[in-house]
Amino acid sequence: MEVFVVNSGELRRRLDPIFYFQDVFHFLNKTKFDIRTVGDVAFYLKAGFAAGKQNQELVNEDGIIQIRPTNIDEEGNLFFDKNIFLPKDYIETKRNFLLSKEEVLFNNTNSQELVGKSTLFDIEGLYFCSNHITRIGVNQDLVSPFFLTMLLNLYQRLKLFYSICTNWNNQSGVNVDLLKSVKIPLPPLTTQNEIVSIMQNAYEQKKQKEAEASELLKSVDSYVMEALGIKLPEMKKEKCFVVESNELEKNRVDAYYHQPYLIKRYKAIHESEFPIVDFSNVILDLKNGVEIRTYTDSGSRYLRVTDLSETGINNDSPRFVEVDEIPERVRLSKSDFLISRSGSLGLVSVVTDEVVNSILSSHIFKVSLDTTKILPEYLQAYFRCSVGQFQFFHKNNGGIVPEINQDALKSLSVVLPPLNTQTEIAEEVKRRTEKAEALKREAVSVLEDAKKEVEGMILG
Numbered sequence: 001m002e003v004f005v006v007n008s009g010e011l012r013r014r015l016d017p018i019f020y021f022q023d024v025f026h027f028l029n030k031t032k033f034d035i036r037t038v039g040d041v042a043f044y045l046k047a048g049f050a051a052g053k054q055n056q057e058l059v060n061e062d063g064i065i066q067i068r069p070t071n072i073d074e075e076g077n078l079f080f081d082k083n084i085f086l087p088k089d090y091i092e093t094k095r096n097f098l099l100s101k102e103e104v105l106f107n108n109t110n111s112q113e114l115v116g117k118s119t120l121f122d123i124e125g126l127y128f129c130s131n132h133i134t135r136i137g138v139n140q141d142l143v144s145p146f147f148l149t150m151l152l153n154l155y156q157r158l159k160l161f162y163s164i165c166t167n168w169n170n171q172s173g174v175n176v177d178l179l180k181s182v183k184i185p186l187p188p189l190t191t192q193n194e195i196v197s198i199m200q201n202a203y204e205q206k207k208q209k210e211a212e213a214s215e216l217l218k219s220v221d222s223y224v225m226e227a228l229g230i231k232l233p234e235m236k237k238e239k240c241f242v243v244e245s246n247e248l249e250k251n252r253v254d255a256y257y258h259q260p261y262l263i264k265r266y267k268a269i270h271e272s273e274f275p276i277v278d279f280s281n282v283i284l285d286l287k288n289g290v291e292i293r294t295y296t297d298s299g300s301r302y303l304r305v306t307d308l309s310e311t312g313i314n315n316d317s318p319r320f321v322e323v324d325e326i327p328e329r330v331r332l333s334k335s336d337f338l339i340s341r342s343g344s345l346g347l348v349s350v351v352t353d354e355v356v357n358s359i360l361s362s363h364i365f366k367v368s369l370d371t372t373k374i375l376p377e378y379l380q381a382y383f384r385c386s387v388g389q390f391q392f393f394h395k396n397n398g399g400i401v402p403e404i405n406q407d408a409l410k411s412l413s414v415v416l417p418p419l420n421t422q423t424e425i426a427e428e429v430k431r432r433t434e435k436a437e438a439l440k441r442e443a444v445s446v447l448e449d450a451k452k453e454v455e456g457m458i459l460g
Contacts, residue, residue, distance in 0.1 A: 042139065078119050109173040116161030118149050146196045216433075224425060266413060310347065333356060334356060338364055342403035346388070391413065
């Protein structure tokens with residue numbers, strides 16, 4: 001326990017000791033610019049409004065999107081993949097709550113780590129925001145709205161809002177009065193604009209590199225299909241079709257499983273010039289992993305479905321378990337092949353050096369392949385493209401949580417070119433994938449370098 005004294009004149013509407021334990025604005029000590037507050041540079045700060053669940057819709061072409069913290073990503077960008085719509089007649093009663101362009105939107109309530117993420121509202125159209133967001137109308141004679149947005153996100157990364165927010169019922173927040181009092185360095189507008197230009201250029205470079213990476217990854221699918229001589233028909237569902245009773249005896253009886261376009265896709269596979277075999281014909285051994293629920297700080301690596309991705313094994317957040325001895329049946333070696341069997345279905349990977357001798361989760365299959373017939377790297381490319389992926393989802397159990405069993409897995413159709421053709425396909429896919437991953441890393445690096453540069457310019 002530490003004891004310290006705070007003079008009454010230093011109290012700022014807060015009495016909790018954590019708030020006064022240290023100077024949360026100590027990082028401003030080296031800046032060469034004037035220190036002002038958010039309240040000094042804002043015409044107004046006001047929150048959005050709460051809407052009852054009875055007025056919220058997930059889809060409504062005539063409705064108005066109510067922007068929420070989930071619409072703001074970690075980089076301060078707005079995105080609208082999942083939205084809440086409010087009735088259009090809200091315009092009559094909530095007209096004053098419609099967002100204006102160049103307002104700064106500040107996430108005032110969230111988990112403690114996320115309070116403070118901000119975005120610049122710079123899009124056309126009618127939008128509201130929830131009461132978990134504070135709208136800041138800035139005095140542009142003093143501050144650029146983009147600069148203030150960038151500065152608030154910098155503060156969020158520096159955990160300033162983490163330190164000053166109030167906490168209640170698993171939620172944390174920064175109210176309007178506290179936000180007004182937040183100190184900010186205020187460079188001349190020319191310097192602000194220079195900083196804004198650096199960040200906008202970095203965002204544009206990041207966007208371009210990510211777009212290039214995305215196009216490269218998309219090209220992998222068309223390359224594999226062309227190399228195998230397969231042209232899959234579109235996924236066009238039919239509302240009404242006939243299925244013979246003998247086709248239902250050993251198969252699922254739901255309509256999706258028997259969709260005609262799926263049958264056409266299997267026919268397209270068999271139009272390849274190369275042999276087609278069931279997956280069972282290239283398998284030497286197939287085993288499930290083991291279920292372990294207690295993790296430790298060290299020990300043997302425990303490979304979970306969350307460690308698999310669409311492009312490889314993720315080693316960012318490894319889990320470990322303590323075991324006296326790794327069961328041989330789930331110990332991983334370089335000759336093994338991995339397939340997720342439930343949850344995120346259809347994730348596949350060759351075994352990399354980082355996970356050799358790991359223990360396999362029960363939600364992943366360990367497959368030993370007959371490498372005289374099929375190369376693991378080729379199979380990885382095959383199963384990751386559309387010709388493999390649609391089969392995983394067709395042959396699963398049809399449950400709410402999709403799962404594929406060993407028999408269904410063994411029945412997947414595999415195109416089997418000669419080994420030299422497999423090698424050629426695998427190497428080209430690897431080249432494109434590695435280039436795409438390099439572009440993604442470059443995109444992250446460009447933005448991080450820009451952040452460091454402007455942080456130095458602002459804070460000294």
